[in-house]
Amino acid sequence: MTLVYVEYQDGALTEASQSALSVASMFGGPIHAMALGSADAEVLKPYGVEKVLHVADDRLNTYAPGAAGKAVHQVISSQSAETVVAASTASANEILSRAAALGDWGFASACTELSVDGDVVNLTRAIWGGSLFQEAQLTGSPKLITVDPNAFAPQQATAPGAAEVEAVSVALDDADFVDQLKAVEKGEQQGIPLASAKVVIGGGRGMGSEEAFSILEELAGLLNGAVGGSRVATNNGWRSHSDQIGQTGTQIGPDVYIACGISGAIQHMVGCKNSKNIIAINKDAEAPIFQRASHGVLGDLHEILPALIEEVKKVKGV
Template sequence: MSKKVLVLADVRRQKLRNVTLEMIGAATRIADGGEVGVVILGKDIKALADGLGNYGVDVSYVVDSAELEHYNPSAYRKAFMEAVRDFEPSAILMAHSAVGRDFGPVMAARLGAGQVSDIVDIEGEGDDLRFVRPIYAGKAFTKVRIKQGTTIVTVRPNNLTPAEAGVGKAGTVKELAVSFEQPDLATMVREIVEKANTGVDLTEAKVIVSGGRGVKDASGFEPLKELADLLGAAVGASRGACDAGYCDYSLQIGQTGKVVTPDLYIACGISGAIQHLAGMSSSKVIVAINKDPEAPIFQVADYGIVGDLFEVVPMLTSEFKNVLADR
């Protein structure tokens, strides 16, 4: 039975993040021949709706307002509900990001909907769809099915197959005029001051080079950064490295940091505490570099190198340079 599935686009700095295409691909599968809609909220984001029909989107809702420049649950709820009333979805997809983790429950409560958080896969077909999500720090998986009513799902980035261009749909763009009065907004975010970060976004990176306490100090991240730059990778860190002051907490990967699922994860000087494994054990290929042959990280690694990272990482960088130079 075909359905109507609505996707909340994940927007950062006036750009659609890759997880949006992953959600559109999932929405197409869930809709099973039905309609797929996308909601784009923000400021100066009208152009983002162009061409989404070619990815299989039937209708794109755009709410362009200064009040939506930064995430505000009250403003998002009012704007998103306008699209929900018009589209009447049976399922809603959001990214399992800082926004989705907060806004998903907000909308579930508002709509009286069932919610499934942090899914990494979808199994089954038609009305027998099951959403797969990790539990116990990734040691086990549950398969959840919502039997009736609206379903709200948050999707972990880098796990589902993204929609591809070439569908050929024209797609409809609807600009929604939403007014935000003071009683609607309990709080207002006027400005967000971010630390400068020109590197690859950790949560969407295909390759991550990560360091732990084994880097010894802040300068120990330099060879890791050199390797990451060569591979077009993001640099991450364990909580131990962050707590020691070797790097900023924005790089932290783990149970209390970011959860990542890259194609390649290179762990340098990371012992492999369960809290760190919870954030990266779903990576497709894991390479561990550690002087301790008994380090727990080797239990989840696909490839293990027992050695000093300050010797091994420069050797890897040199070899990668040679391989890339031959291409």
């Protein structure tokens, strides 16, 4: 039996979980789904889910990775699941890590390719922020796997399943909820969020100073964009870390990313690889960013950007 650990957001099955459901059929045998808290079983039918194991413990409605991990461990054991699949999200990776530790099981996270070969699963994982791939083999039973939702498009099964709901009870103590979510503090969003901005202006080592970023702010203001920086810029204290574009910062996906004085280190490029267009401005013709950009300008950003801003102002009539 393959058990898919599914997640819902505001009552709806997440798209990432739909990706996880789509790969379950490759392992053969019946597909069961498991959800914590209340779950809509109807939406699981098209994915060939035969049974929906509903863990009936209302305390799990609030995020509690320790208790959830213990519940998942118990369900995997009691239902004799051979393979466990989930989407590679922060919560699923955390919960499955805890279940894996309790069972002393193998767990491969962030898989982008999977194939079954007898008792082993051959897999590819996204590593180094997705700039490189690891090929590995998962052995033993059960096997825990999370899949990169970007690598597997949601796909419905050839035959729908009954998605019959079955309540399963798990034994959880109050002590298992020791690291449960305590509170949510509302943050304040200022300006256009980097992650969803349609235009992003980024600055790197070539900016040279914190003050130099005011020129990027001006251009971003004119183009309704957001300003970000490379890890060099945030490590130097020129920008706050929340503005970092990169593997250890924010992933952006704008229509246009204007990268100024950024050499194009892998750490940065994995954060902007979903940009539809990248205009790179750099004075070093050998900078790796010119290998990854759609458009390039060779030269000093401190000369180019003021001249560009003047022209943009003319067009905007400001």
